[in-house]
Amino acid sequence: MATRSTVILGTGSYAPEHVLTNDHISKMVETSDEWIRSRSGIRERRIAAPNEATSDLAVQAGRRALADARLSAADIDLLVVATMTPDHPMPSAACVIQHKLGLPTTAACFDLNAACSGFIYALDTACALVGSGRYHKALVIGAEKLSSFVDWSDRGTCMLFGDGAGAAVIGTSKTPGVGLLGTRLGALGEDTHLLYVPAGGSRMPTSAKTFANGDHFVKMKGKEVFKLAVRVMEEAARDILEQHGLSANQIGLVIPHQANLRIIEAIAQYLELPVERFFVNLDRYGNTSAASIPIAMDEALRLGRIKPGDITLLVAFGAGLTYGSALIRW
Ligand SMILES: CC(C)(COP(=O)(O)OP(=O)(O)OC[C@H]1O[C@@H](n2cnc3c(N)ncnc32)[C@H](O)[C@@H]1OP(=O)(O)O)[C@@H](O)C(=O)NCCC(=O)NCCS
Structure with a gap:
């Protein structure tokens, strides 16, 4: 149990300059703007430059979050970077x-x-460590350069993903009942095969054969992932609301992982909330994986969609399959 309230002191985000539209993608694979928009809600995504790696995106978002929190790099004693696309297999991007x-x-x-x-x-990790008093100020970054892991000849995956980074600075507050109220994390490890990169790890080290097969690219069973995503995100949202004795109606804004507008619409329907209560920016960024929620949260704060005292629900799912939800009171 956290002994002190852990709060978000500042946020920042960064998306690379280059915009890749659906029309551009329809010149690379057999698809159309209409198909991608109607099946996913995505219109365009940002793609990092060849000389930009995940850490470069993360640094921009991290600097902005520090400035927003009016803190300097010297104040930070904990850095947690959520990524599945680090610059190198080792060392860590952090x-x-x-x-x-x-x-x-x-x-x-x-x-x-x-x-x-x-x-x-x-x-959750950073707040637990800061809340316990072991650390004082944490920088949490979600950053991905998925464009390096996507097969640009696979029309079933390439249109979904984008690059970007988002960050938050975590500190403490003496006011009880503010900041991170709780989380609900979990994983369905039996379903790893639905969304994964087969090669490049210890199971299947990179070789001429894996390269020729394209085993170093993201493989996904889209339909199965879709159905599981709706189910586990709805459950993760319901569980955390129940744990805290809240009804969905008391949530000012839901910030869901930005994977597919149809997934978000289905969850809204099951939770009996208007879809307007969900923050959506996947039309401009696609799915940026670990960066999707912090980018959306930063934009929502800047657009005034979150007010002091509001309760925000974060909810996500991803490869693993992992899932998680969090409640934050501002
Ligand atoms: C990928 C996704 C948009 C595909 O939508 P879908 O409605 O499930 O479409 P399907 O995969 O059933 O494909 C339907 C047809 O469209 C085709 N198709 C697939 N991608 C296409 C594309 N980009 N353009 C045109 N046609 C496409 C398929 O080949 C298939 O054709 P067929 O019926 O002749 O076999 C959807 O399954 C999805 O979003 N899944 C979740 C993915 C996700 O969120 N992953 C990240 C998790 S963090």
């Missing part, structure tokens, strides 16, 4: 980011891979 941001060498820095649920997992 160590690269620590150096680029100029965080103290006494700061604990590590990556956490929970795929698209990564930001909620990282937020």
